[in-house]
Amino acid sequence: MSATTLGSAQDRHIARRHSLHRQRQWALWGSYIALGVFVVIFLAPPFYTVMTSLKSSAEISSESGNPWYAHHPTLENFWYLITYPNFQTYYLNSVIVTVLTVAISMTISVLAAFSLARMGFWGSQTLSTSVFLTYLIPPSLLFLPLFQIVGWISLINSYWCLVLLYPTLAVPFCTWIMIGYFSSIPKELDEAALIDGAGYLQILWRIFIPVAMPGIIAATIFAFTVAWGAFLYPLAYLYTSNQMVLTVGIVSDLIRGDVFQWGKIMAANLLASLPPIIIYACLMDYYVAGLTAGATKG
Amino acid sequence: MADGTSVPIGVISPTGAVARPRSSMKKLAQRKSTTAFLLCLPLIVLVAGFVVYPAFYAIYLSMLNKKMTAFVGLGNFAFLLKRHTFQLVIFQSCLFAITAVVFKALLGFILAHLMHNLAGKNQRIWRGLLLVPWVIPLALSTLTWWWMFDPSYSAFNWILNRLGFASVPWLGVGWIARFCTITVNIWFGTPFFMIMYLAALKSVPEQLYEAAAIDGAGTVQKLFFVTLPMMRNIIAITVLFSLIVTFADFDIVRILTSGGPQDMTHVFATYAFQVGIQSGDIPLGAADSLFMFPILAFAAFFVLRGVTRRTKEIAA
Numbered sequence: 001m002s003a004t005t006l007g008s009a010q011d012r013h014i015a016r017r018h019s020l021h022r023q024r025q026w027a028l029w030g031s032y033i034a035l036g037v038f039v040v041i042f043l044a045p046p047f048y049t050v051m052t053s054l055k056s057s058a059e060i061s062s063e064s065g066n067p068w069y070a071h072h073p074t075l076e077n078f079w080y081l082i083t084y085p086n087f088q089t090y091y092l093n094s095v096i097v098t099v100l101t102v103a104i105s106m107t108i109s110v111l112a113a114f115s116l117a118r119m120g121f122w123g124s125q126t127l128s129t130s131v132f133l134t135y136l137i138p139p140s141l142l143f144l145p146l147f148q149i150v151g152w153i154s155l156i157n158s159y160w161c162l163v164l165l166y167p168t169l170a171v172p173f174c175t176w177i178m179i180g181y182f183s184s185i186p187k188e189l190d191e192a193a194l195i196d197g198a199g200y201l202q203i204l205w206r207i208f209i210p211v212a213m214p215g216i217i218a219a220t221i222f223a224f225t226v227a228w229g230a231f232l233y234p235l236a237y238l239y240t241s242n243q244m245v246l247t248v249g250i251v252s253d254l255i256r257g258d259v260f261q262w263g264k265i266m267a268a269n270l271l272a273s274l275p276p277i278i279i280y281a282c283l284m285d286y287y288v289a290g291l292t293a294g295a296t297k298g
Numbered sequence: 299m300a301d302g303t304s305v306p307i308g309v310i311s312p313t314g315a316v317a318r319p320r321s322s323m324k325k326l327a328q329r330k331s332t333t334a335f336l337l338c339l340p341l342i343v344l345v346a347g348f349v350v351y352p353a354f355y356a357i358y359l360s361m362l363n364k365k366m367t368a369f370v371g372l373g374n375f376a377f378l379l380k381r382h383t384f385q386l387v388i389f390q391s392c393l394f395a396i397t398a399v400v401f402k403a404l405l406g407f408i409l410a411h412l413m414h415n416l417a418g419k420n421q422r423i424w425r426g427l428l429l430v431p432w433v434i435p436l437a438l439s440t441l442t443w444w445w446m447f448d449p450s451y452s453a454f455n456w457i458l459n460r461l462g463f464a465s466v467p468w469l470g471v472g473w474i475a476r477f478c479t480i481t482v483n484i485w486f487g488t489p490f491f492m493i494m495y496l497a498a499l500k501s502v503p504e505q506l507y508e509a510a511a512i513d514g515a516g517t518v519q520k521l522f523f524v525t526l527p528m529m530r531n532i533i534a535i536t537v538l539f540s541l542i543v544t545f546a547d548f549d550i551v552r553i554l555t556s557g558g559p560q561d562m563t564h565v566f567a568t569y570a571f572q573v574g575i576q577s578g579d580i581p582l583g584a585a586d587s588l589f590m591f592p593i594l595a596f597a598a599f600f601v602l603r604g605v606t607r608r609t610k611e612i613a614a
Binding site for chain 1: 332436445450545
């Protein structure tokens with residue numbers, strides 16, 4: 001008698017567990033479906049970029065059939081761009097500007113962050129705050145006075161002005177991330193090194209940089225993103241194609257008057273987006289961690 | 299500066315350091331702060347030369363006439379405020395920033411919640427897919443949007459026609475063009491909100507939900523009494539950051555519409571570009587840009603206040 005009631009209670013228990021499990025399963029499926037819808041919407045433009053880049057000019061101008069699908073896929077647009085001297089110049093200029101910007105920004109911000117996080121001097125607290133405030137200044141606020149300043153140092157229409165100006169966009173946030181990472185390193189570590197007779201630069205080089213590597217990767221990706229994708233400064237300061245970088249080069253070179261070579265524009269778009277996509281695909285976790293740590297820490 | 303004096307003294311009379319430990323400590327501290335200052339010097343030079351100086355120069359510049367020969371005081375600002383186009387710019391900038399940020403915040407919140415339900419490995423893949431809009435340089439992805447909005451052979455109009463609707467002149471009519479610029483901004487910015495919120499959701503301790511469940515809280519109650527209060531700080535900071543960036547946006551409007559039709563989609567940045575670079579009236583453009591400043595300062599004040607309060611909470 002008692003055994004049967006116990007059995008039925010157990011059954012009920014199992015049944016309830018099952019229903020709970022099923023409920024959770026449904027929630028999971030619901031999430032998947034909803035996310036799927038979002039992914040389709042969010043990835044529609046990149047998908048369309050790929051499809052258009054595979055179409056020939058004839059197929060685009062015939063204006064028939066489903067535009068979301070390349071009926072006669074061809075790589076002629078890509079081939080055209082790879083062998084197009086202007087496009088090679090843009091790519092090379094972008095790489096030069098980006099590499100230099102990243103190097104300069106990281107040097108400046110790592111040195112400053114080490115000093116602000118660990119050493120301190122009269123007014124260093126104020127400096128940290130003002131670095132953060134600088135990050136809040138968007139490029140579109142100061143591009144006109146900077147246009148004058150760039151003119152004075154005669155760097156108008158030279159991509160070197162970008163090497164000079166991009167660090168102002170990258171350094172504040174990079175410094176901010178690095179201060180966060182450096183502050184999280186236990187003080188005992190550098191005190192021990194100091195007692196052993198290490199100098200500050202040695203401590204930075206031997207201890208802080210290796211320990212804070214995730215932060216450095218995050219900051220580097222940020223500087224890269226800024227330098228690779230910036231549009232306003234190059235559009236305002238560069239006007240001949242031998243100095244242009246990818247973003248303005250594609251917009252101003254491939255669009256001539258009313259003739260839109262959409263297949264080529266989209267192929268160029270894809271080639272120019274490739275480096276950021278590859279970098280994010282490999283290092284996304286570091287970047288997201290750095291970004292969110294920067295925000296949650298303050 | 300201290301290096302030149304303190305190092306030789308230490309070398310010549312090592313006993314001196316022992317005899318006067320306090321002064322040598324002082325010197326060490328001084329040397330430390332000098333080194334610290336030198337390490338910050340590149341940053342200070344960069345910020346002073348290319349941010350602080352241009353900011354003050356902008357104020358001076360905005361008070362000159364077009365040829366930059368005469369001082370006109372606040373004339374440029376008064377001129378702008380009286381101009382109908384500029385009134386449209388103010389309206390559109392606010393509409394653009396507020397609408398876009400509200401939608402980004404909402405969609406980002408929904409996405410983060412959906413994502414939070416998934417297990418670790420799957421979550422990474424989905425997150426990666428949804429981050430794609432944010433990874434592509436904005437100027438380039440806006441080109442794709444422009445092509446998709448193309449009136450004659452547009453990707454969207456084809457779908458509409460298939461479903462039996464008439465074609466829409468996406469970028470040709472004021473309000474529709476405004477809607478398009480906002481849509482592109484939402485598409486680009488939502489992933490950022492998503493990852494911020496996802497990080498915040500992960501930092502909410504599981505025990506709080508368990509405690510709420512024991513007290514009989516439902517899903518909605520958990521959301522309003524556990525999740526939202528715990529995320530309040532991150533939501534505030536992310537929204538304000540995004541507000542600044544969206545408000546100062548240039549790429550989307552410049553590429554999609556260049557401010558048209560009838561200047562209805564101009565925002566501060568694109569109008570400053572048109573006036574300052576294209577028409578060559580740099581002072582007027584600088585004045586236009588400076589109108590962004592009060593709003594940015596307002597947002598910055600609240601960001602900073604949130605940040606300091608939060609750091610105090612952590613310290614306490």
